[in-house]
Amino acid sequence: MQTAELAEESRDTEYIPSGIQGLDELLDGKGLPKGSIIFIVGGPGSGKTTLGLQFLCNGAASGDHGVYFSLDEPLDSVIRNSAKVGLNVDQLYRERKIGLRDASPIISVEGEISAQKFLRSAESGLTSLINKVDGATRSPPAQRLVIDSLATLILQFPVDAERRLAIKGIIEAIRPLNCTTLLVSELSDTALERAYAFEEYLSDGVIVMMSLNVGGETLQSFTVEKMRGVDHDKLAHPYKIVKGGIQVFPTEVADY
Ligand SMILES: Nc1ncnc2c1ncn2[C@@H]1O[C@H](COP(=O)(O)OP(=O)(O)O)[C@@H](O)[C@H]1O
Ligand SMILES: [Mg+2]
Numbered sequence: 001m002q003t004a005e006l007a008e009e010s011r012d013t014e015y016i017p018s019g020i021q022g023l024d025e026l027l028d029g030k031g032l033p034k035g036s037i038i039f040i041v042g043g044p045g046s047g048k049t050t051l052g053l054q055f056l057c058n059g060a061a062s063g064d065h066g067v068y069f070s071l072d073e074p075l076d077s078v079i080r081n082s083a084k085v086g087l088n089v090d091q092l093y094r095e096r097k098i099g100l101r102d103a104s105p106i107i108s109v110e111g112e113i114s115a116q117k118f119l120r121s122a123e124s125g126l127t128s129l130i131n132k133v134d135g136a137t138r139s140p141p142a143q144r145l146v147i148d149s150l151a152t153l154i155l156q157f158p159v160d161a162e163r164r165l166a167i168k169g170i171i172e173a174i175r176p177l178n179c180t181t182l183l184v185s186e187l188s189d190t191a192l193e194r195a196y197a198f199e200e201y202l203s204d205g206v207i208v209m210m211s212l213n214v215g216g217e218t219l220q221s222f223t224v225e226k227m228r229g230v231d232h233d234k235l236a237h238p239y240k241i242v243k244g245g246i247q248v249f250p251t252e253v254a255d256y
Helices: 003-012 048-061 075-084 089-094 122-136 160-177 197-202
Strands: 037-042 066-070 098-102 106-109 112-115 144-148 180-186 205-214 217-227 236-242 245-248
Touching: 037 048, 037 160, 048 066, 048 075, 048 089, 048 098, 048 144, 048 180, 048 245, 066 075, 066 122, 075 089, 075 098, 089 098, 098 122, 122 144, 122 160, 144 160, 160 180, 160 197
Parallel strands: 037 180, 037 205, 066 098, 066 144, 144 180
Antiparallel strands: 106 112, 205 217, 217 236, 236 245
16 A cells, blocks of 8 residues: 555544554554454464453453454353453453353254254354344444454355355444454464465455464464554564463564
8 A cells, every 4th residue: 555545544544452462563553443354363272362352351441342252162161261361351241341252153952062053054154143243242332343263154165255255244244333353263273374365355454373383382473464554564573372361572573
């Protein structure tokens, strides 16, 4: 984008603090564009859920109501794990400052795991998620939204073109809600490939969290690949999971 165009866009855009330690420094000191829809891409254990909850908890501290949708992990496990990294998700939930919703496509019926009825069709699973998100963000009105993660739902669409349409449908349904939204996505466990890279063109931002185990050492890198309306840093930076969530080191470069 041209500098003048960027300046024009920046003038009209409001920004919110991300709540992630070190991230706003990579975003020209501004934070996340308000109402933007951002993909958080990373492998298992890279800290995507932690980052999503940190975004909501710190938002709640400044008066933003946020809603978290879990599609992959039971809510009790989400709450337990967040407490381990020093996030007070449980307390904020009880104080109704954040909402927690289980939107898992899989439920346990009489001891057996079975797909919920609505997931007999991926299409109706998508519609169901969109309806739940719509309902949960209206009352009280939410300013922040996290959907964690889209992988299970989206991978049920076997054809690339259908998958793209599904992502497009989600983004178009979320946009009018005016929530600053993190859509958690996945890297496959084996190859560092995006599960659905193309669809990221449809979003306003893409943040990639890489966690590599090399010779027993964990190397973690954090990159803002895209953020519309922000003259952002594009380098990979180290990050850690610390008390309070994710800490990015904006002045260090991850050259591994
Ligand atoms: N207190 C802690 N300090 C550092 N790392 C932690 C701590 N608690 C959990 N972790 C690590 O955080 C990771 C889980 O983060 P999570 O946000 O659930 O990742 P993801 O959602 O990307 O799978 C695990 O790899 C775990 O080892
Ligand atoms: Mg997770």
